[in-house]
Amino acid sequence: MTTYDLIDEATIDAPADTVWSALVAEFRGARKWWVPANTFTTLSGAPDAVGGRVGVTVHTKGVDKGGPKLRFTARTIAVEPGRRLKVAYVEGVFRGTSTFSLDPLADGRTRISMHFDGSPHGWLKLLAKVADLGAEHSKGTLAAFVSLDRQLSAVPR
Template sequence: MHAIHHTDHTILPHPPHTVWNAIINELNGKTTWWHPHNTHQPGPTPPHHTGGTTHTTIHPNGIGKPGPKLHFTSTTTHITPHHTLTQTHTGHFHGTTTYTLTPHPQPHNTTHTQLTITFTTTPHHWPKLLHHLTNLTTKHTTATQHALTNLHHHLTTTNNHQ
């Protein structure tokens, strides 16, 4: 049984290919909208290819602040460009993360995108104890919602400068 199973979602006023590129850039460590809680570094094969990897560090108190750091490596197991990216992860967490992008047509020929992030995992090693002492699901949701707000700002800022 997984200790954490949670889905976060948002609707972004951008087309799926724009949101997709932002996710891929983040997992490749090229952007920082998931800060201050997560940093990403690609492995030898980038995460937008099946078998590609991303090394993630979770900074519960924020980057550069004292406190524990949690690490896991995600391997891409399924990819449908501009729609679905599924990764399995090992390390301090074992499970899966799936990013799903669904277009939402709007008036005036514009398209918004619903981004759904499903995180199903079990803490391992010392984070297992941490999960019993604190509600990691709530902390995960708070950090993810913060990241989604940052993503919206990042996309708006990036598109305004193009």
């Protein structure tokens, strides 16, 4: 079985509390910076509270561009407000966990990282045999982090 243990990170030109707010807002469905690759919908509870459930859709060709849509559900299993959010993938095409961590830097910026430790499930296991899903995951995550930095660095502080 294919498993992924990936860590993607970036430095965001904004303080950690601002980055945290943007992360949680995105998981609530803001569609500000992870689009066009991913969209999120709160299914129950809150994404930043243990037990909260978020529907995730990966748009393989971009939102409204056709192509396969990878859907799965993330359930929040641990939260350190402003610092760390850990989810478990409990339904859909992935099983495993992701941990989002924010590290404030001395210069006022923030290092954000996503540690994805999971495997394809169901029909996606077949696609994983012919496509490098790990590379695509990192490509989408890093593009989202660049978009987040662009959005937040333009906000006056």
